[in-house]
Amino acid sequence: MKNPDEQGFYGEYGGAFVPEMLYPNVAELQAKYLEILAQADFQQELQQLLHAYAGRPSPLYYSGYLSAKYGGKIYLKREDLNHTGAHKINNALGQILLAARMGKQEIIAETGAGQHGVATATAAALMGMPCKVFMGEVDMARQAPNVARMRMLGAEVVAATSGSRTLKDATNEAIRYWINNPEAYYLIGSVVGPHPYPDLVARLQAVISAELLEQVPAHSGRPLPDKVVACIGGGSNAAGAFYHYIEQPDVQLIAVEAGGKGIASGQSAATSQLGSIGIIHGSRTLLMQDADGQIIEPYSISAGLDYPGIGPMHAHLISSGRAQVYSINDDQALAAGVALSRHEGILPALESAHALAVLPELDIHPDDITVVCLSGRGDKDLQTYLDYLHIND
Amino acid sequence: MTDLQQFIQSKKEGILNIFFTAGYPHLDSTLVIARQLAAAGVELVEIGMPYSDPLADGATIQQSSEQALRNGMNLAILFEQVKQIKEETGLRIVLMGYLNQMLRMGEERFLQNCRDSGVDGLIIPDLPMEVYQSQYQELFGRYQQAISFLITPRTSVERIRLADRLSSGFVYLVADNSITGKITDDFSPRQEAYFKRIRDMQLTSPVLIGFGIRTARHFRAACRFAQGAIVGSEFIRQLSGGVDDEKIRRFVKNIGRKP
Numbered sequence: 274m275k276n277p278d279e280q281g282f283y284g285e286y287g288g289a290f291v292p293e294m295l296y297p298n299v300a301e302l303q304a305k306y307l308e309i310l311a312q313a314d315f316q317q318e319l320q321q322l323l324h325a326y327a328g329r330p331s332p333l334y335y336s337g338y339l340s341a342k343y344g345g346k347i348y349l350k351r352e353d354l355n356h357t358g359a360h361k362i363n364n365a366l367g368q369i370l371l372a373a374r375m376g377k378q379e380i381i382a383e384t385g386a387g388q389h390g391v392a393t394a395t396a397a398a399l400m401g402m403p404c405k406v407f408m409g410e411v412d413m414a415r416q417a418p419n420v421a422r423m424r425m426l427g428a429e430v431v432a433a434t435s436g437s438r439t440l441k442d443a444t445n446e447a448i449r450y451w452i453n454n455p456e457a458y459y460l461i462g463s464v465v466g467p468h469p470y471p472d473l474v475a476r477l478q479a480v481i482s483a484e485l486l487e488q489v490p491a492h493s494g495r496p497l498p499d500k501v502v503a504c505i506g507g508g509s510n511a512a513g514a515f516y517h518y519i520e521q522p523d524v525q526l527i528a529v530e531a532g533g534k535g536i537a538s539g540q541s542a543a544t545s546q547l548g549s550i551g552i553i554h555g556s557r558t559l560l561m562q563d564a565d566g567q568i569i570e571p572y573s574i575s576a577g578l579d580y581p582g583i584g585p586m587h588a589h590l591i592s593s594g595r596a597q598v599y600s601i602n603d604d605q606a607l608a609a610g611v612a613l614s615r616h617e618g619i620l621p622a623l624e625s626a627h628a629l630a631v632l633p634e635l636d637i638h639p640d641d642i643t644v645v646c647l648s649g650r651g652d653k654d655l656q657t658y659l660d661y662l663h664i665n666d
Numbered sequence: 667m668t669d670l671q672q673f674i675q676s677k678k679e680g681i682l683n684i685f686f687t688a689g690y691p692h693l694d695s696t697l698v699i700a701r702q703l704a705a706a707g708v709e710l711v712e713i714g715m716p717y718s719d720p721l722a723d724g725a726t727i728q729q730s731s732e733q734a735l736r737n738g739m740n741l742a743i744l745f746e747q748v749k750q751i752k753e754e755t756g757l758r759i760v761l762m763g764y765l766n767q768m769l770r771m772g773e774e775r776f777l778q779n780c781r782d783s784g785v786d787g788l789i790i791p792d793l794p795m796e797v798y799q800s801q802y803q804e805l806f807g808r809y810q811q812a813i814s815f816l817i818t819p820r821t822s823v824e825r826i827r828l829a830d831r832l833s834s835g836f837v838y839l840v841a842d843n844s845i846t847g848k849i850t851d852d853f854s855p856r857q858e859a860y861f862k863r864i865r866d867m868q869l870t871s872p873v874l875i876g877f878g879i880r881t882a883r884h885f886r887a888a889c890r891f892a893q894g895a896i897v898g899s900e901f902i903r904q905l906s907g908g909v910d911d912e913k914i915r916r917f918v919k920n921i922g923r924k925p
Binding site: 445449558 | 712717721722725731732735740741764765766767768769779793794795797816818820821822825840842874883
């Protein structure tokens with residue numbers, strides 16, 4: 274199923290497990306989002322922005338290098354070429370138009386690696402709306418360039434100093450602020466959180482696979498790809514890349530999680546494999562937790578993938594067998610990112626490098642068409658790559 | 667009627683419910699604090715089950731939870747401590763925690779542990795009323811656990827009635843549409859108007875007011891509109907320097923003092 278039921282459930286996953294303080298906020302959004310998304314003038318404005326402002330459609334690029342190495346025809350869906358350098362802008366533009374139509378005057382968001390924060394700050398600047406981005410103190414230090422970008426765009430970056438001071442804590446702080454300031458619009462960056470956010474974000478990211486529906490036949494002469502590959506932290510680029518193929522059983526959906534230093538190392542973010550069912554940020558899904566239900570802080574070299582849960586849609590796709598999940602460790606991702614830079618001249622985000630790194634593990638037939646969602650560009654990760662290559666001088 | 671409701675109904679007014687976090691400031695503080703509260707005349711306590719991601723709590727309670735978890739607090743220890751508190755003090759005990767803690771243990775096992783250790787009721791802010799109604803109401807009843815639902819200034823009349831109908835402990839009236847621990851000196855006229863609106867609805871469940879209750883003035887004002895009030899963050903702040911029985915006794919006396 275690509276959309277949840279009325280209560281926001283994908284099978285047993287999803288829902289809206291929020292404190293009563295948030296009930297009116299969430300209920301308001303639940304009541305309005307589908308109607309507003311369906312309005313002709315909303316769609317017209319969004320499509321115009323996606324095209325003229327964000328640079329869509331993003332190209333589908335045939336990678337001769339990857340195809341020769343791993344077999345079949347391998348294409349990259351170039352979300353890295355979007356304005357602000359990742360798929361996150363698709364969602365930020367859609368939600369900010371929604372917020373404006375709901376009469377909201379202030380935007381709040383959480384961010385891990387800073388990509389969603391930058392996209393939101395960008396959209397808020399465009400709309401002339403004040404914007405606060407909550408970011409873990411630890412992430413602020415390791416993603417300093419994105420903090421600077423957000424400030425340049427006029428957003429206020431609020432340090433989350435609780436817990437492990439990373440993405441999950443930034444999300445907690447954003448939710449807290451929302452409770453205290455219910456008039457604000459909370460612009461969530463992934464297919465996580467209480468219903469309707471997973472569905473809302475999936476619908477806004479679905480533009481990725483909507484374009485693929487035209488691009489794949491145009492490029493390959495075949496209506497459908499055999500495999501669609503995407504990384505998942507919360508899972509928004511995967512949701513977008515999978516969306517229009519979910520009900521096409523011939524298309525294999527491959528989700529790639531961050532294995533960190535290895536699944537058994539204790540330093541991993543492979544949520545669907547290490548996790549179990551529980552509640553995180555208002556959603557019932559798979560999450561990493563201890564025997565008492567305390568949420569475990571994940572680890573990945575990629576700040577965009579170290580989230581202890583996954584979106585409920587993905588929990589459902591994976592546990593029902595519709596999507597296959599793999600995990601890729603830090604060093605595999607780094608190597609794949611370096612290889613794409615050296616052979617294709619494309620520097621991928623570390624998140625996207627996880628999706629690339631799974632190619633050698635897949636059973637690819639010579640006539641297969643494989644699409645890898647290249648969710649973002651890797652400028653923000655340059656220092657990490659250089660450290661890995663020992664190029665520091 | 668649950669034991670908890672019976673107790674609140676029998677007291678009728680001026681009920682002081684003190685919240686503290688299990689295992690804070692030290693792992694074994696739970697019992698020490700409970701003893702002192704009982705000695706100071708408190709009859710109802712709300713014990714927080716420390717959680718890693720307490721969405722509905724403010725900074726003060728969250729920090730106490732983090733400290734408690736670092737101290738090694740877990741549910742097995744908590745249920746042992748509660749059992750001892752119940753046996754020694756006879757306090758009415760409400761546990762406050764998050765849905766994931768109950769799910770992880772298994773709902774039935776969790777509720778069984780609550781009953782067996784002497785817990786009277788639960789507050790689970792992220793358990794939606796509709797989910798409770800469709801999945802848990804019968805189970806809570808089977809293990810004699812009273813549930814108390816939250817209402818806020820933004821809760822609709824319809825949902826207030828639902829909270830009243832479903833609550834088998836008390837209705838937890840959130841004084842301000844904000845997270846616990848916000849510092850104000852007095853209730854605003856808007857808050858008082860809201861308390862009055864709820865009082866005039868004549869709910870069948872008893873009502874306790876919580877969030878931002880810091881002073882005797884707050885407590886007295888709350889008691890004009892409801893059966894009592896819950897003091898949380900302000901009490902936690904008293905404990906930050908360590909558990910001091912004189913300080914606890916004075917705090918309880920001060921909060922409950924007559925003008």
